[in-house]
Amino acid sequence: MALMGQMMSAPLLISSIIKHAARYYGDTEIVSRRTEGDIHRYNYRECELRSRKLAQALAALGVQQGDRIGTLAWNGYRHLEIYYGVSGMGAVCHTINPRLFPEQIAYIINHAEDGYVFFDLTFLPLVEGVAAHCPKVKGWVLMSDRAHMPAESKVPLLCYEDLIDGQDGGYTWPTFDENTASSLCYTSGTTGNPKGALYSHRSTVLHSYGSALPDVLNCSARDVILPVVPMFHVNAWGLPYSVPLVGAKLVFPGAKLDGASLYELFEQEQVTFSAGVPTVWLGLLQHVQGNGLKFSSFHRTVIGGSAAPPAMIRALEALGVDVVHAWGMTEMSPLGTAGTLMAKHDALPDDEKHLILEKQGRVVFGVDMKIVDGDGEELPWDGKAFGDLHVRGPWVIDHYFRVDASPLVDGWFPTGDVATIDADGYMQITDRSKDVIKSGGEWISSIDIENVAAAHPAVHMAACISAFHPKWDERPLLVVVKKPGAEVTREELLAFFEGKVAKWWIPDDVVFTTEIPLTATGKMQKLKLREQFKDYRLPSA
Known part of the structure; x- marks a missing residue:
């Protein structure tokens, strides 16, 4: 005993x-x-x-x-x-x-x-x-x-x-x-x-x-x-x-x-x-x-x-x-990592120090993290392999309020972020598995934007992706395929959002295209769209 x-x-x-x-x-x-x-x-x-x-x-x-x-x-x-x-x-x-x-x-x-x-x-x-x-x-x-x-x-x-x-x-x-x-x-x-x-x-x-x-x-x-x-x-x-x-x-x-x-x-x-x-x-x-x-x-x-x-x-x-540089989530109270240098980095040139400080940092005691592949297998901490970031700890969520099903996977919380971790435990976010847009630190749901756009009578298909903005970091860019024979202007479409979403959620621009790339299962390929518009300059920028 x-x-x-x-x-x-x-x-x-x-x-x-x-x-x-x-x-x-x-x-x-x-x-x-x-x-x-x-x-x-x-x-x-x-x-x-x-x-x-x-x-x-x-x-x-x-x-x-x-x-x-x-x-x-x-x-x-x-x-x-x-x-x-x-x-x-x-x-x-x-x-x-x-x-x-x-x-x-x-x-x-x-x-x-x-x-x-x-x-x-x-x-x-x-x-x-x-x-x-x-x-x-x-x-x-x-x-x-x-x-x-x-x-x-x-x-x-x-x-x-x-x-x-x-x-x-x-x-x-x-x-x-x-x-x-x-x-x-x-x-x-x-x-x-x-x-x-x-x-x-x-x-x-x-x-x-x-x-x-x-x-x-x-x-x-x-x-x-x-x-x-x-x-x-x-x-x-x-x-x-x-x-x-x-x-x-x-x-x-x-x-x-x-x-x-x-x-x-x-x-x-x-x-x-x-x-x-x-x-x-x-x-x-x-x-x-x-x-x-x-x-x-x-x-x-x-x-x-x-x-x-x-x-x-x-x-x-x-x-x-x-x-x-710090990283966390509402589900983590929020703090997960902070980017400070270790003693062994003191002798490094400034440029190399900056590369470390630009990462999201190492975990705080009380948080454990890992990156996994699509099969849930843990990936190496080599700073190259990237996978879904999972966390656990005494200030990490177990259930959402008044929701019966737990979001945990084998006792770990899947953050929805894609990241790398290097040999010293420095984590860096490389992408997000969910296509949300982060404008000035505030989340904007791309799916909610797409749902409003899709409700317009002239819209056949709409995808919302993030576009770089020098002030807000990211702003929503709406990519639209019009219905055959239908006409709608950029201004008419943006006006359609008024009263349907928060003002700051309204996309900064609309691009009309003939098609949106799809996966074999019919899902929009946001990754391809982001690649296509990676250098797009918003009028508000």
């Missing part, structure tokens, strides 16, 4: 992170640019108290453990309080991407069965549009004080600050099983409706430990950290947890993500580290380079969401900013 250890059994709970930050880094600042327009400042001690007051208020509203609470919000201190107040009481914090099409947002709220939805003032028109389609939502909470509440609204609203002010804070964080659900994020970009990844307290705390490691995000109490990646994007890559865990100063940019606004905040708050998708850094670089500016404190960033162009990595390095 095994001899058991004689150590305390303390569950890994999200509330322990904010309790730790309040107790040991209580006066460390949290700075937010608010939707009201001003800069808000307070500290971890005040954040933890207000999070407890929020949990108290939700309990008074009848919220129970396991109930889902939605958010439609930017990065800010109130959103952080919801992260901790909701999960800390044992309910589930469900962050919703407000950039999705309203019908998708309504679907996600209904599928999650959100009891209450908290939202920033920016999203009032969106809420007024979807509320009637979300009958199970008991209340819509505007994240504002009484002075900024609208004089009238089509939807009855609760006031966030009224909820907080109505409580005394005499609330003790409950203790429960660490495998209890903590937060819910929906992934889109594949066929069909978005699917929910339901994280646990245990998976989130372990992910926070893993992501803060020196060869990953390398966070410490000496840092000033500004997450540009939205808190509705896989929980801002876990930064709202890992930053308080190490006690670093936290800076939130709110809705103003343009280069000038970000630069101002970076300099004003002496930000040392940030994280975001390539599109954001493009805007910041254009502002800095165009105005002959420099960074006085910013020296490290993590880029993920889509591949960072080599030119961008070099441009940031020229400004004294080291780039860590």
Whole structure:
């Protein structure tokens, strides 16, 4: 019989992170640019108290453990309080991407069965549009004080600050099983409706430990950290947890993500580290380079969401900013790999170092990965063989929320990416097995685009592929075969998409052709199309 250890059994709970930050880094600042327009400042001690007051208020509203609470919000201190107040009481914090099409947002709220939805003032028109389609939502909470509440609204609203002010804070964080659900994020970009990844307290705390490691995000109490990646994007890559865990100063940019606004905040708050998708850094670089500016404190960033162009990595390095290339998925909480050099690479020429840094990097402890061929046989790590990338680990999905069938294959999660792995364990994405388009770090489903196009009376067949874009990385290009005798212009076809998909999903261009290559089973050969249009220049580029 095994001899058991004689150590305390303390569950890994999200509330322990904010309790730790309040107790040991209580006066460390949290700075937010608010939707009201001003800069808000307070500290971890005040954040933890207000999070407890929020949990108290939700309990008074009848919220129970396991109930889902939605958010439609930017990065800010109130959103952080919801992260901790909701999960800390044992309910589930469900962050919703407000950039999705309203019908998708309504679907996600209904599928999650959100009891209450908290939202920033920016999203009032969106809420007024979807509320009637979300009958199970008991209340819509505007994240504002009484002075900024609208004089009238089509939807009855609760006031966030009224909820907080109505409580005394005499609330003790409950203790429960660490495998209890903590937060819910929906992934889109594949066929069909978005699917929910339901994280646990245990998976989130372990992910926070893993992501803060020196060869990953390398966070410490000496840092000033500004997450540009939205808190509705896989929980801002876990930064709202890992930053308080190490006690670093936290800076939130709110809705103003343009280069000038970000630069101002970076300099004003002496930000040392940030994280975001390539599109954001493009805007910041254009502002800095165009105005002959420099960074006085910013020296490290993590880029993920889509591949960072080599030119961008070099441009940031020229400004004294080291780039860590990272990769992950909603189904992975999200962090899987990070690209940092090993000691043996120190002597390499810069060009060779860059080739390594341009890969997606090595796995974080807590994630295991492999590449397999079409028969499921594992392929060698030689940097040449490429196959389907599979992962597993304590913060990797087992089932999608409210879906019975497991996506796992022999205990591994198939990512849908095609990759190589070299002898040192550096992984590089070479393609995607599913034909989704990644525009500025946001997924666009090519199949959804094709379905809309195919509904046009003049269209015989339509294929949507990605075309290179200097700002957005990829944008949709629609390839169309017209029906015999039918006529339709590029402009008419693009106008046909309005109101059917989110505006930013509408293709940037349409190309008419006589045929689309097909496989023997009648499927469109996207690979051939991508090859055919690999040098295509979009008018928007």
